[in-house]
Amino acid sequence: MILFHDQLTKRENAQVDIEDRGYQFGDGIYEVIRVYNGKAFRLQDHLDRFQRSADEISLQLPYNLERLSQLLQELVQTNQLADGTVYLQTSRGVAPRSHPFPEESHSVIVAYTVEAERPLNHLQNGIRTMTQPDIRWLRCDIKSLNLLGAVLAKQKAKEHGCQESILHRDETVTEGSSTNVFLAKDGQLFTHPANNLILHGITRQVVLELAADMGIPVKEEAFTLQDLHRADEVFITSTTMEITPVIEIDGTPVGDSTPGNLVRRLQAAFEHQI
Numbered sequence: 485m486i487l488f489h490d491q492l493t494k495r496e497n498a499q500v501d502i503e504d505r506g507y508q509f510g511d512g513i514y515e516v517i518r519v520y521n522g523k524a525f526r527l528q529d530h531l532d533r534f535q536r537s538a539d540e541i542s543l544q545l546p547y548n549l550e551r552l553s554q555l556l557q558e559l560v561q562t563n564q565l566a567d568g569t570v571y572l573q574t575s576r577g578v579a580p581r582s583h584p585f586p587e588e589s590h591s592v593i594v595a596y597t598v599e600a601e602r603p604l605n606h607l608q609n610g611i612r613t614m615t616q617p618d619i620r621w622l623r624c625d626i627k628s629l630n631l632l633g634a635v636l637a638k639q640k641a642k643e644h645g646c647q648e649s650i651l652h653r654d655e656t657v658t659e660g661s662s663t664n665v666f667l668a669k670d671g672q673l674f675t676h677p678a679n680n681l682i683l684h685g686i687t688r689q690v691v692l693e694l695a696a697d698m699g700i701p702v703k704e705e706a707f708t709l710q711d712l713h714r715a716d717e718v719f720i721t722s723t724t725m726e727i728t729p730v731i732e733i734d735g736t737p738v739g740d741s742t743p744g745n746l747v748r749r750l751q752a753a754f755e756h757q758i
């Protein structure tokens with residue numbers, strides 16, 4: 485079953501109109517929520533970010549977050565999803581194609597579940613990455629359906645045998661194409677501040693909380709490509725990739741090319757939460 489508007493229904497009953505603004509303009513927003521043992525992890529944080537993204541583009545959600553939360557949990561239960569993800573999106577609805585907001589439109593909500601194992605191989609062994617210029621727009625804090633910048637960056641990573649692209653504006657590292665980036669240097673963590681240049685990742689937030697609990701100092705400060713290449717440890721975070729060590733950047737090993745001590749400790753603490 486899927487969620488379409490405010491109903492759980494069979495996938496074949498959901499139709500996307502050819503003039504849906506999400507389809508034509510990417511005029512909409514989304515969330516990806518992890519489900520562990522049948523429970524949506526940090527659901528309220530995702531819903532709050534969904535509301536914030538909607539507010540930032542003046543998109544009126546058709547019903548409140550409480551109702552949405554109930555429907556999503558019903559969806560997970562109905563589909564008997566134990567481990568996987570919920571994909572949730574809304575578009576500004578259907579209207580004759582024209583750039584400005586339509587006078588009248590009804591946003592379209594869709595959600596569906598996907599079964600997925602945790603990425604244990606990458607969590608254990610780490611991933612290879614490459615750096616690329618960040619060609620995206622200047623409101624990366626909005627989880628918008630416009631993902632072409634991320635799609636192109638991820639595709640290039642794949643073509644180079646890498647699992648993620650680490651993006652930079654001039655010399656400043658911002659985030660990954662679908663992840664936030666942390667580095668460790670001399671026992672301290674650094675990550676880009678949560679401003680308009682990055683998505684304010686839920687997993688990033690979890691790591692900040694865990695680090696505070698564990699007494700690991702963190703600076704929410706932008707760092708450079710040179711800092712990245714000189715880091716003791718680098719890792720990326722996201723809902724689907726959790727806390728994944730980076731063992732290689734642009735063909736150069738990070739540290740001794742194996743996941744470091746800090747990332748291992750954070751991973752262990754994260755496992756206690758899920």
Ligand code: PLP
Pocket residue numbers: 516634659660661662663664682683684685686687688721722723724
């Ligand atoms: N940054 C970008 C650009 C993303 O697309 C994502 C997730 O999709 C993240 C960071 C990580 O965010 P979260 O931890 O909320 O999944």
